[in-house]
């Protein structure tokens with residue numbers, strides 16, 4: 212594998228996402244790598260630019276009944292329902308593990324009430340080994356809040372403002388694509404004091420079991436992810452970058468290095484790999500290797516030179 | 523490709539061999555053999571997995587490096603040969619399995635495994651009954667072989683009974699393999715075109731009545747359609763026989779990172795352990811385990827059927 216050797220050369224892969232400096236642009240997306248224990252047996256997590264945790268809530272959540280997932284053309288639907296261990300157990304058991312892996316940790320948090328975002332941030336920002344926060348204001352699976360927060364610019368601003376008061380660490384707001392105007396939402400987040408936005412979360416979608424004449428997912432609707440959504444994600448990132456020139460983390464259907472390069476060219480400073488982790492457990496590593504090889508081939512001094520060249 | 527670092531599953535208790543390494547590799551197709559209507563055995567060259575996989579565990583298979591179909595598919599191991607060949611017994615039910623059936627000698631497929639927990643072995647001199655509904659028979663050759671292995675299961679050949687449920691005689695497979703192994707093999711067909719006429723669970727009930735009369739200590743294993751598993755688990759309760767089930771679920775990742783393969787299980791202490799999805803702090807006596815890492819093998823008593 213040629214990229215293994217090219218990794219030894221010294222192209223500068225580091226990127227800057229607002230105040231957050233990462234040694235490379237490749238992160239794993241929230242909810243697609245759990246808390247790292249499983250993936251750490253496939254590759255050393257410290258190869259990643261950063262590790263983004265599954266969304267953490269104040270109380271543990273057991274998640275939705277089956278069916279929670281379904282494959283669709285070049286993509287998948289999920290309705291996990293934010294199953295997670297809750298902030299206490301995260302601090303006690305999961306964070307210490309990630310700390311040992313020596314990978315920058317971005318904790319993704321989700322809540323049903325605006326004040327809970329602040330409470331969560333306060334609880335977490337005291338802990339050692341956290342490099343930043345990602346605010347999930349966009350999960351489409353939780354009825355009370357998730358979607359409403361992410362589709363209401365006033366709510367987004369308010370959440371970020373309250374979180375901002377509780378921490379000095381970098382804050383990234385993860386936007387829902389299920390809105391008429393993504394730029395409005397990004398602007399709302401930046402106005403609240405967000406250091407960057409990450410987009411996109413999954414697209415609200417559904418599937419029907421024709422035989423049984425009912426929806427496949429137990430919650431009727433779920434979120435669409437995977438290669439199928441990449442073109443829409445690209446368009447949204449492009450729009451936000453053109454309008455605001457703010458730091459962006461690009462997410463949506465990234466399967467290989469070329470996809471990641473596309474994301475960077477339309478304005479993403481860094482990227483997150485989601486569904487690809489299920490298809491190929493080593494996808495983040497292969498993407499990183501591909502980026503390195505690309506930078507070398509193109510004789511780039513810094514990979515980050517391509518950020519926004521197509522915007 | 524290189525083997526990856528060992529996957530030690532923290533969530534597993536003592537019964538699994540939780541220290542197995544997990545490998546990702548391109549495996550060469552050695553043979554594709556039709557064994558019955560729409561049913562095949564695919565032989566793959568995969569020494570690393572063949573040397574470590576245990577009965578009950580599974581692998582994720584992706585047969586084309588394209589994005590549609592996107593996700594890998596989980597398969598049990600029917601048989602391990604010469605410590606390097608994996609035989610997969612499978613039935614064509616959709617696009618992924620159709621594509622798998624079109625692979626030919628010399629093609630390669632991507633494998634990820636071994637994954638999941640293993641079946642456990644009863645103490646010696648038990649009667650073991652293994653019930654396979656259709657292609658649910660898949661994990662039971664490997665298990666039967668392990669059960670009668672003097673170093674592993676330590677059971678006598680005549681104490682291992684395989685019951686296969688099939689739609690009709692065109693869907694009966696692998697009988698010769700089991701007979702060669704020397705274990706007892708019986709078939710139930712829905713239409714009576716071969717063996718016992720009726721459901722395999724009816725055939726099982728017959729056996730359970732006999733073993734009760736003979737006061738044999740018995741261990742049950744089952745794999746197959748959900749309705750069959752439910753019925754088997756009811757029988758195991760009625761006859762007070764321990765029973766392990768291999769549960770089927772949609773598995774996007776197969777190694778515990780997506781939380782997609784939820785299986786509803788009972789909480790032991792009957793106290794709510796977690797909040798319900800709506801977070802009302804309700805009186806739940808259940809929670810979700812993950813079929814891929816907490817299973818696919820579960821104790822029948824755990825499962826909540828609804």
Ligand SMILES: Cc1cc2nc3c(=O)[nH]c(=O)nc-3n(C[C@H](O)[C@H](O)[C@H](O)COP(=O)(O)OP(=O)(O)OC[C@H]3O[C@@H](n4cnc5c(N)ncnc54)[C@H](O)[C@@H]3O)c2cc1C
Pocket residue numbers: 580591595596597598599610611612613614615616617618619620657660661769770771772773818
């Ligand atoms: C641990 C484990 C071991 C397995 N071992 C074997 C094996 O040894 N041999 C074998 O033939 N099959 C096995 N299966 C089932 C096998 O994975 C599915 O049949 C396969 O994924 C179907 O893929 P497909 O693309 O052909 O069908 P699809 O087009 O994906 O689906 C066809 C139909 O089957 C349903 N379906 C698909 N996958 C599942 C699933 N996992 N559970 C329930 N319904 C499903 C779909 O909803 C649809 O109705 C196993 C499953 C698990 C979880």
Ligand SMILES: Cc1cc2nc3c(=O)[nH]c(=O)nc-3n(C[C@H](O)[C@H](O)[C@H](O)COP(=O)(O)O)c2cc1C
Pocket residue numbers: 240241242243265266289291293319347350385411412413435436437438440462463464465483484485486487780781782
């Ligand atoms: C199974 C699954 C679980 C997810 N869980 C979360 C989550 O807990 N929090 C979150 O912010 N995003 C979650 N996401 C969204 C992903 O982080 C990502 O935004 C989305 O999947 C699009 O990227 P992809 O196409 O590369 O997967 C989840 C996605 C999937 C597929």
Ligand code: FES
Pocket residue numbers: 772773774775776777778779780781782783812813814815
């Ligand atoms: S299949 Fe992803 S957690 Fe089980």
